[in-house]
Amino acid sequence: MSLTGRCACGAVHFVISDEPLFTHACHCTDCQRTTGSAFVVHLVVAEMDFEIEGGTQMSTVATGSGAGCDLHFCTQCGTYLWCRYRYHQVPVIAVRGGALDDTNQVRPQAHIFTRSKQAWLQLSDDVPSFLEAYGRDEDWPQASVERYNSLGPVKIPD
Numbered sequence: 751m752s753l754t755g756r757c758a759c760g761a762v763h764f765v766i767s768d769e770p771l772f773t774h775a776c777h778c779t780d781c782q783r784t785t786g787s788a789f790v791v792h793l794v795v796a797e798m799d800f801e802i803e804g805g806t807q808m809s810t811v812a813t814g815s816g817a818g819c820d821l822h823f824c825t826q827c828g829t830y831l832w833c834r835y836r837y838h839q840v841p842v843i844a845v846r847g848g849a850l851d852d853t854n855q856v857r858p859q860a861h862i863f864t865r866s867k868q869a870w871l872q873l874s875d876d877v878p879s880f881l882e883a884y885g886r887d888e889d890w891p892q893a894s895v896e897r898y899n900s901l902g903p904v905k906i907p908d
């Protein structure tokens with residue numbers, strides 16, 4: 751499978767060449783702020799499966815983990831396309847589901863940080879919800895846990 755996406759102005763395009771390791775909806779206040787919406791849909795993707803073309807710029811922000819997160823935006827239109835949570839010890843990134851060409855190709859496999867979920871938003875019972883983070887080893891499909899663990903140490907660019 752492959753997934754494609756782009757920024758709002760079209761200067762940046764990306765391809766995800768293999769299945770995401772996991773897809774979740776995050777309802778934390780950081781994701782609410784950066785989306786300007788109720789939650790973000792994040793596709794956790796092996797960096798080697800992600801190809802991007804076009805100019806982007808990065809901004810590093812603080813996160814609840816203390817490790818920080820690098821946010822990547824289209825240089826021209828500012829669309830927020832992907833990020834790297836620095837607490838990951840392997841090269842994985844989070845791609846924003848809303849930037850996909852066909853947003854119906856993915857569905858959240860979990861809702862996280864629902865402690866700050868908007869009160870007016872009703873979640874269905876068929877997808878697991880977590881007040882804070884999930885446990886990757888317990889809550890991801892086994893194949894994704896194994897692939898994650900096989901990706902090797904992260905190389906953070908300067």
Ligand SMILES: [Zn+2]
Nearest residue numbers: 757759824827
């Ligand atoms: Zn753009």
Ligand SMILES: [Zn+2]
Nearest residue numbers: 776777778781
């Ligand atoms: Zn979040």
